[in-house]
Amino acid sequence: MIQSAVENVQVKGVSMTDFTTNIDMNVRMMNEKLRVDRNFDILQRDVLIGGKRTHFYFIDGFVQEETIEKLVQFFYSLKESDIKDIDTFLEVGMPYTEIEKNGHYDEVEKAFLSGQTVMIIDGFDECILIDCRTYPMRSVTEPYKDKVLRGSRDGFVETLVCNAALLRRRIRDSRFSMEMYTVGERSRTDVAVCYIDDKVDKKLLERIENLISSIEVEALTMNIESLAECMFKGKWINPFPKYKYSERPDTAAAALFDGNIVIMVDTSPAVMIIPTNVFDIIEEADDFNFSPMIGTYIRLSRFFFTLLTVFLTPVWLLLESNPQWVPEWLKFITISENITVPVILQLFILELAVDGLKLAAVNTPGMLSTPLSILAGIVVGEYAVESGWFNSESLLYMAVVTVGTYSQASFEMGYALKFIRIVNLILVQFFGRIGLLAGAIFAIVLVCFNRTISGKSYIYPVIPFNSQMFKRKILRVRLPHKIKNN
Structure with missing residues (x-):
């Protein structure tokens, strides 16, 4: 029967991608394409409005049921003269504002699957799209990652x-x-x-x-x-x-x-x-939620921790490998106990352990987060040192590096710094101070030769240099403003 209907439409020169004035054909096409009989959440409602057969299609969970009920109740009061054509119906018989008429099936299907209600009326070669959709969503709360000490507490959601x-x-x-x-x-x-x-x-x-x-x-x-x-x-x-x-x-x-x-x-x-660019990623909302002096301190502290996360453990490894370079007043930074596991291996294991703890924290239910913290502190802390796997100095410096990594709001930047740090550790282990210099040059080259998606410098306003913008990126300056003269 569907095939015969399609053939009739083709004879009249109308494409099957368009709606026709034959409501039976339009309904069959919708039912077939949307596979209504195989989708429990696609609902169809047939009503009689002003003496004309009307079909509604909507997705359960995507529609405001109260709005649809009120619309259908209003439609029942319409007369045949109110829906003699689609323009008259939209002018006289449609009280809702977010509507659109469309006669192309592909566009109607796209709108329907996004949550809009489809209304097909007998005799109209266009259907009516009613946008009364609603999506399941959580409440607008402060983001889990981008938290601030002071400022707005709302955050984006999934809608x-x-x-x-x-x-x-x-x-x-x-x-x-x-x-x-x-x-x-x-x-x-x-x-x-x-x-x-x-x-x-x-x-x-x-x-x-x-x-x-x-x-x-x-x-x-x-x-x-x-x-x-x-x-x-x-x-x-x-x-x-x-x-x-x-x-x-x-x-x-x-x-x-x-x-x-x-x-x-x-x-x-x-x-x-x-x-x-790199300065935009390091920048955070807290820089502007405080006075310029405090905001500048917070920003400079973040810059310091950024450098610290990259170079702290490689520099310490270099000094540990060459204790004769360490002055007497800095002797406390070297390992005074017996080293059973090579220092470079200790640092690599700790790098992996920190990532493991991150993954465990993400996947641990809230009620078990405290036992996980205690377990991690005891096992990775005290028992790891007593067993001889790690020296206390290795744990201390990796803890400082981890804190510095968490000072970054961007996960991507944190892992970029981690990869640079690992490369520096490898270079220092094999080439000493030349390796540290090579690692620093390698990091600078990666930053300087990186490009934004617009093709501009990744370290603007340093290259090309812009003094005003450089001041704004390094320091927390007052926002530009004008005062009206009354």
């Missing part, structure tokens, strides 16, 4: 519309734009590109839009990370991150005011900020 509202609340400017794209042949994931029109780099914006539009992928399996890998296909050997991720709306809004582009992906509680 794109809610995230857009959090940004719009902070940027009440008509020049602020959020353009929507769809990525993934099967997932059809919503991606929003946000920018302020008079501040953004138009060439970079055009490049980003072209990159997103040209992505051919089946699905964004890991949402924002999958999108990042599709956008940047360069060499992976440089560990320093190309993007800055944030779960804080205030951080994203500040980046937009600086002329950056913010990319939001549906189902991801983090947004991507581009372009990003």
